[in-house]
Each structure stands twice: as C-alpha cells, then as structure tokens.
Amino acid sequence: MKVNITALFGLLCTIISTGVLANNNSILVEGLSHCMHVSNDQERLACFDKLSEKNLAPLSTTSVPEVKEVKEVVAAVENTELAEAKRIDDFAKETLKKPKEEIEGITATVSGLKKLIRGQWVIDLENGQRWQQTDTTILKLAVGDRINLEKGSFGSVYLFKEGLNRNIRVKRLK
CATH class of the missing domain: 1.10.287 (Helix Hairpins)
Incomplete structure (x- = not known):
C-alpha cells in the first residue's frame, strides 16, 4: 500500500x-x-x-x-x-482469553486408604480431598505417606509417591 x-x-x-x-x-x-x-x-x-x-x-x-x-x-x-x-x-x-493462573500440582499427606475389589485405591488426604485410582498400576501406599498430585494431558491427574519414580492415574471424588 x-x-x-x-x-x-x-x-x-x-x-x-x-x-x-x-x-x-x-x-x-x-x-x-x-x-x-x-x-x-x-x-x-x-x-x-x-x-x-x-x-x-x-x-x-x-x-x-x-x-x-x-x-x-x-x-x-x-x-x-x-x-x-x-x-x-x-x-x-x-x-484469545488469557488462561487463568492454575496450579500444576499439590503436595499432601495420605490420611486414609481403602482398596477396592479390583485392587484400585481410594485415597483420603489430610486436606479433605478424596481421590480414586483409575488405572491398574501397582503402587504401595500407607497412611502418612507424602504424595504429589500433578496434572497431565487431557485433564488427567497423576499421583506420585515421594521417593518413588512411579505414578498412578487418579480422579477426584470429593
């Protein structure tokens, strides 16, 4: 021009x-x-x-x-x-709205555990949240363990036990 x-x-x-x-x-x-x-x-x-x-x-x-x-x-x-x-x-x-500042993960302590029929965990945390395992990966957990919850792709959430290099896929119940 x-x-x-x-x-x-x-x-x-x-x-x-x-x-x-x-x-x-x-x-x-x-x-x-x-x-x-x-x-x-x-x-x-x-x-x-x-x-x-x-x-x-x-x-x-x-x-x-x-x-x-x-x-x-x-x-x-x-x-x-x-x-x-x-x-x-x-x-x-x-x-093109700016995305809200979201945290990528949290750290918490396990306050309660329940194992379901298929070997999946229902995990209660000290902050009041309840999470259920959605995959069949084996991960040994005990009350008092420190865990990290991190976001994955497509809305998935992964639970990592501190000190281990393994994770399980979880969904939030409460």
Whole structure:
C-alpha cells in the first residue's frame, strides 16, 4: 500500500509541475533564445539571472501549497490503513482469553486408604480431598505417606509417591 501512496504522490507532483511549466514554457523558451544570442559574457549572465528570477519564483510559490495538500491526502490514507490494520488485528481476538493462573500440582499427606475389589485405591488426604485410582498400576501406599498430585494431558491427574519414580492415574471424588 505504501508503494501505491508513493506512486500517487509522484504522479500528482508530475501533473502539478507539468501544468505550471506549460504556462511558463513559451516565455522561458523565448527568454533563453534571447539570452543565448547575447555576445558579452557579463550581459549574458545578467540576462539569464533576470530570466531565472522571473520564471523560477512563481514556480516555487505555486508548488508549495499543492504539495502540502498532497501530504494531507497521504496522511489521511495512512490513517485509514492503520485503522484497517487495527480492525484486522482485532478479528476474533475475544477468543484469545488469557488462561487463568492454575496450579500444576499439590503436595499432601495420605490420611486414609481403602482398596477396592479390583485392587484400585481410594485415597483420603489430610486436606479433605478424596481421590480414586483409575488405572491398574501397582503402587504401595500407607497412611502418612507424602504424595504429589500433578496434572497431565487431557485433564488427567497423576499421583506420585515421594521417593518413588512411579505414578498412578487418579480422579477426584470429593
């Protein structure tokens, strides 16, 4: 888009300068041909100086306000582009909610144990929580053991006994 703005600015400046130069072109050509035929160097230089003062002064005064207008147009286009970019950036941004700060695991002490028919544990903790084993992995537990509960993938929770490198999968009952 910046290339388009630059091209538009260049085209506008060319059109403006061509129109101004077309009006002064015939006067300038006549003056140049007159000054070229002057034989004395000092007089020729003075002729060219007079010609440049007459023709270049109007060019500089008429070009400045038009360039300011072009700059205003370019600034307006850039503001529009920024607004469009912001709208694009905000698209569906409400779905990117920041996740709440959740703890990844807890440490607790076993206060009660019960073994089910299939050999799975129901574990009571000192903090009042009750957990049930969901897999068939064997893990020796006793009342008073320190355990760690950590979150796994897809909402699973794993129970680790401190000092062992084994875990069981559990779900919370209470």
